[in-house]
Amino acid sequence: MSRPALVVTGASEGIGLAIAGVFAAKTGHPVMMIARRSEPLEAAARSITDRHGVTxxxxxxxxxGTDAAQIIETTLAAHGLHAEILINNAGVGLGGTFAGHDEATIANLIDLNVRALTLLTRHFLIGMLARRSGGIxxxxxxxxxxPGPYQAAYYASKAYVASLTRALSDETAGSGVHLCVVTPGPVETAFHARMGANESFYRKLMPAMTADAVAHATxxxxxxxxxVIQPGLFTPLLSILMRITPWLLLVPIVGWLLQKRYAVKG
Ligand SMILES: NC(=O)c1ccc[n+]([C@@H]2O[C@H](COP(=O)([O-])OP(=O)(O)OC[C@H]3O[C@@H](n4cnc5c(N)ncnc54)[C@H](OP(=O)(O)O)[C@@H]3O)[C@@H](O)[C@H]2O)c1
Structure with a gap:
């Protein structure tokens, strides 16, 4: 019989690495850590083993990749493991005007934030439902x-993640399997620089949490x-404000926060 394991995507740095550490320490389960670049990933994996003594x-x-779920499943099985908790964390942002991005960049965001997350969820949910345990x-x-002007595709992708997860958590209620969505506000990682958003107003005006604080809240x-897990105090307050403010007002405010500062001075 296989043993339970954690599977964390985007685990070589940032929020994924912090979540991998906290969940590994709390559960003692072996943790499969996934990212594309092997060097930082190997270093991250060693740091978790050293700190928490887990495999x-x-x-x-x-x-x-189309066969990602199968590769993960096969690798787990080779270690005598199954996915008890899947943490779909890997994601990419995209700052700037929508029309200014080429098709491949937008397609990559949808492939990672939407398509891969959805297919991994489906693949591993089936086994969890059969075992009546675990979660995503x-x-x-x-x-x-x-909606997020100047990060339009990114915000839309995260609305999809929230909608999908809330629906599935309802569909699977009473099954022994739990699904939840984590909705952090800004977190201090390399994510913002990667999507060219460090010049945006929100980086100056909004406090950023640490990845560790997000992991503990998760x-x-x-x-x-x-x-729905809303880390920190600021995030739940803002989410309430965002829900009660009419979009006619809210969307331009969000757009102003996401706009690059030099674009306004322009
Ligand atoms: N930072 C924030 O302010 C913030 C706020 C709210 C939500 N989030 C969400 O939190 C998640 C993590 O964000 P973060 O700030 O920790 O990001 P990050 O620091 O940029 O880390 C991204 C991680 O994902 C991996 N990754 C990227 N593309 C991948 C792919 N195609 N296949 C496998 N792994 C891939 C990266 O490693 P490789 O490059 O080696 O693949 C890295 O480990 C994302 O979903 C993001 O949308 C972030």
């Missing part, structure tokens, strides 16, 4: 609560059986 299985894999944590964003929310 780590680094898997260098682009999860947008999808990493969304505070951005999933509103663990607490998971243990408490929350369907």
């Amino acid at each position: 780590t299985i680094p898997l260098a894999l682009d999860i947008t 944590i999808n990493v969304g964003s505070l951005g999933g609560f509103a 663990w607490r929310g998971w243990r408490l059986g929350f369907r």
Whole structure:
């Protein structure tokens, strides 16, 4: 019989690495850590083994590949493991005007944030339902609560993640399997620089959480059986404001925050 394991995508740095560490330490389960670049991934895996004494299985894999779920499953099986908790964390942002991005860049965002997350969820949910245990944590964003001019495709992708996860958590209620979405506001990682958003107003005006704080909040929310986990104090407050403010007002405000500062001075 196979043993339970954690599977974390995008685990070589940022929020994924922090979640892998906290969940591995709390559960003691072996953790499969996935990212594309093997060097930082191997180093991240070693750091978790050293700190928490758990088995780590680094898997260098682009999860947008069509056979990603099968490769993960086969690698787990080779270690006598199954996915008890899947954490769909890998994601990419995209800052700037929508029309200014080429098709391949937008397609890559949809492939990773939407398609890969959906197919991994489906693949591993089937086994969890059969075992009547475990669950899936999808990493969304505070951005999933509103349209986001200048990060339009990214915000839309996170609205999809929230919608899919909330629907599935309802569909699977009582099955022994738990699904939840985590919706952090800004977090201090390399993510913002990668999408060219460090010049945006929100980076100056909004406080950013640490990845560790997000990981601990995710663990607490998971243990408490929350369907939507909103780390910190600021994030739940903002999400309430975003839900009660009419979009006629909200969307231009979000757009102003996401716009690059030099574009306004222009
Ligand atoms: N940072 C924030 O402010 C913030 C706020 C709310 C939500 N989030 C969400 O939180 C998640 C993690 O964000 P982060 O800030 O930790 O990002 P990050 O620091 O940029 O890390 C991204 C991770 O994903 C991996 N990755 C990227 N593309 C991949 C692919 N195709 N296949 C496998 N792995 C891939 C990266 O490693 P490789 O490059 O080696 O593949 C890296 O490990 C994302 O879903 C993001 O949307 C972030």
